Amino acid sequence: MQRWPVLLFLAWVCFLFFAGIGLFMSGFLLTRIELASSSSCSDPLVPPPWERQSLPPGSCWAPQRFSKAVLVIIDALRFEFARFNPAKASPLPYENKLSFLHHLATSQPRHARLYRFRADPPTATMQRIKGLTTGHPPSLPTSIDVGSNFATYAIQEDNLLAQLVQNGRRVVFMGDDTWEGLFPKKFFRSYFFPSFNVKDLHTVDDGILQHLYPTVDSGEWDVLIAHFLGVDHCGHKHGPDHPEMAKKLTQMNEMLRSLVDHLGNDTLLLVAGDHGMTETGDHGGDSEKEVNAALFVYSKTPLFGTGPPEEPEAVPQVNLVPTVALLLGVPIPYSNIGEVMAELFSGDGDAVSAALQQLSVYHINAKQVDRFLHSYSLVAQDLPAEQLQRLQELFSGAVEEHTQLLAQVQGAALVPPELESRLGSLISRFQQYLREARAVCTQSWARFHPLRMVGGCILIAASCLLCYMASELATASDSFYRSCLLYPLLWGLLVAGLLGLAHVFTQEGLDLLLVSSWAAAASQLGFFWHWWGQHPKRAPLVMLLVGKLHWDGRLTVPEGPKQQLLGFSSYRREIWYLLCLVAMLLVCVRLSGFFHQCREEIPQCRPSLFLSPLASLRNARAKNLFYLLCVALLAGLVYAVRSWLRHYGNLNSSDPLVLFVRWGFPLVVLCIACYWAVASSADDSLGKLQELVQVAVVAFPWAVYGLASMGLLLLLCNPMTVFAKDTRESAGSIVTPYLGVPSSEVDFLHVIPQIYKRMQESQKSRLERGSCKATVAAYGLGSVYSAALIIALTLLGFLLMLLHSERLSLAFLLLFLEAFVLLHIHTRARGLAGDAEPFSVPWYAVISWLLAASQFFYSTGHQPIFPAIHWNAAFVGFHLDHSTNLLPAVLVGANTFASHILFAVGCPLLLLWPFVCEMPSSQKRKPKKEPREELQEVEEHMMEMRLRESPEKFSTALLQLGLKYLFVLGTQLLACVCAAMILRRHLMVWKVFAPKFLFESLGFVVSSICLLLGISLVMRVDCAVSTWFSHLQLR
């Protein structure tokens, strides 16, 4: 049997998929590393001492200009909504509605100004809130940002709100409840309203209006944030060009009018849209209408030195963060890359003092950005080095000139006209630095790379096609491996080598991902090229696909029964048996629905009761009942596995592995039961035993880990569960069909005559030594492969059950039951269809196996969203904290992809099971454990030994099975990838499609690795069987 080529081929195909996933991911996910540092008042980048002394109390870094601020966020306030054009005769429903802003801007030009507020894509509310508070362009919404806490959406890095709270400001919030998740427990007071239902235009707005004026009047706040959602929801429901929008905007106008009446002189009012909307009222992408929001600034004291420009200025959204921070006298958040809006700092004085003021804020801002870039480049390499170098030069030049200039100003060495021009040029140098820094960062963080996404998609699709074709073509011949594996691999290596050489010559930065995807593409091309060259006459690709369609058509028609072969009565019995199995499958599927977790998008959904740990159960009786049920189920599982093994005679030998199955399995169950008991007991009831419990909670899981890994090691060392009785010396020609360990009276009745017979024979053989007819009876050889797999699966199942909450063991039992039923259905259906090709697993079996895997992903209480991950799994067997991130990641990953792991490892069973269940065709009544007779020409090689008979076919079958599995998995993945790519502008992309894609691709990686492990386990067993046979022959 060729083992290595098969594994190599599968590993190569996996690599192709991984390269595709990696390439797509690098184009799709906007990765940026979050820095944990945060700014503080005492940071050394504050202005020089002589300026610091002049800081009024309550100010950090720069003098505080306003003691209070109101930030009104009107969701999806497009610039056109806020603009007022009196000349327009017949305005559209969304035009000329915010007349009050226009009134303020024209009547008090030094107090108010309207800006274009440029949002960075993705223009979804959560990302915009992050941008508006942290001061950098978008990152992934959830928690994929490296280094953040996975459990919540909460913003971990330094942000404006954290700075405000840290410096003792009272922040009051009202409106969109997205903020609650982002800033838990940051608000002095808060009024959250549900934001999810986009059809509901009024709940949030009316709720805010109810609280807004009383709160403002009460004065118990320093910063007030009101986030209105009506306009956005109206856009989603009706679109902007609708009378409802006019009503909504008019309502906003009235709200602003009365709000301004309530404000004091020391208050800054900011009205901002977080993003715009398209003509259909949607947002999320980067089209002009989506990114073009409005910002309106107003205060009752003069803000601006000059009147407004003709055309409103465009301000990037991140600029709001440093501006507000410095205006309110708090430090700028650490990771901000925005630029201050300097005209707000000009104050009342003359041009020179205004310029000096602006210069000082620019200086602070530039220092902060430089500090951020420096610490960022220390942890991440994604900013290009030469650009950073250039920025560094710009910065140091500007700072140097700044110190010189300040010294000259101190010494009064400069006269106003020259001073003004030098100040102007210095300001523009700072501006240039800040803008370039932002451009560099945005460029490397904020873009989808469509080329990479398409490339990744194509790679994955081509890999799927390759899988399909290879599974059709696969033969065990050397020429197949040469043309379909060796040459493509060489091609890939060649391209990788060339790229490496190019790297050596050009000294360009080498992107490992790009190199590997080029190599993957090249090796794929190699495969197709050789395939084409090998089969020039064969109908090309199109025909293959047509063949597939044809095959699909065949699937829907029930397979023709082999009536002539089986006879009608047995045929009917088979049909009924099959129907019962299908009914059982349906029952399993239906029952597994009880374990589902909920998504937040479905408000009426209630999560399954079984998901919560037993410890949270109040009712002691129910708790005990459930506990007993779970333990009984575990014991039942062990009993079932053991009786299966006994039935096939795999429990007879005295190998360490068999001993482990006999004694270790119950021990594992005992440990798990103890752990559950300890973990679910009420904390206070135990009193003095508290410390003991603390130890036990850690010790029992470790015992299970240890036992399970011991079992797996034993399995790897000696996977043979065969009991061989060498009768070549002693026994005669008759081999009694011994039924294993006697379990019933009938067996006992059967055994005693056998013993007698045996004794008789040994007497006889002693008498007639010399003419001995040697036989070896091997018990359990017919199911040696599947026995090893089943032992491995059971051990894995124990581990995974330990990681889940107690009552999910029910779901796991269902999982095993359903897998068992599926295997039986597959076997029966095959028996009905007639054994056309016993060595190839039909597609429907692979597809149903994979569908069951995805079904049980959901039925073990998971959902492809981040809040649904079971974080508790990281602390099974660990007390409080982990020193590294690797171990909890492994534990949580194993918990999340439990069903993927089990089904992928168990995949070879699809091939083995029909052989295991095979009945001897001649005699139905014969015991299943057919003793294998060695050194004798007996035509009945039973069960899995058929596989050994034709090792070529066996290895091909394994390869085909693996390829089919990967093909179906890859098709699922491809669908997710395509959805994520096509819908990357969708409103819900970061809530639905991106997490789904991530879970799917991670699941693919886990599944494919586990598939390789499962197949290599089968091969390991095959090795062991070979050595066993050679030993036997030598003896």
Place this chain on the structure above:
Amino acid sequence: MKEAEIRRLFAANLLCFFSVILTAVLPGFVWDTFTVLGTHLTWLCICSVCVSTLNIILHVVLKPNLTPKRSSFAHKISRFLKCCIYFFMSCILFHAIIVLYGAPLIESVTETFLFAVLLSTFTTLQCLCILGPNVQAWIRVFSKNGATSIWESSLRITTMCSILGAWFGAFPIPLDWDRPWQVWPISCSLGATFGYMAGLIIAPLWIHWNRKQLTYKSR
């Protein structure tokens, strides 16, 4: 002979087809509040009753199964009773299957059961009419190449179409479109009905096109 048979089949199927349409339209003239979506359960009842009566009448008139061996009155009665029991059992079975496929177990039992009755009308009742209460014959007809007359081929096609239609009808239920027809079991029963109607039209056409290949063995 064959052409005439196909024409008869086509006529019968057309009658069924229009009867289904009429059940959706006619009651509207009698009751003002009647709509297929609004008073769905009423429509389900009416449709089931109409289709089953029409089928029984057609069966009596056309007599597609030509082998009335023993026609004693008692035999007929027992046959009829057996048919009723089979029909009722198939309703229960369909109900169970629908629940296994994910219908709510405790809530909206009436809806689920009426849907099961509709499905039985479209599938089991036809079988009972054409094949009689004879499970062996059913298995024969639904296995490959088992049909022995155009009536049986037609039966096979309509049954499969209705069940497939019901299955496809479940697809839009989880979508968030908030349409009135996404409520259980409207989309499924509509899917089954459309599938049945499609099957009624497809069956004679398919038989007509494949009449050369279709060589029915006599029993």
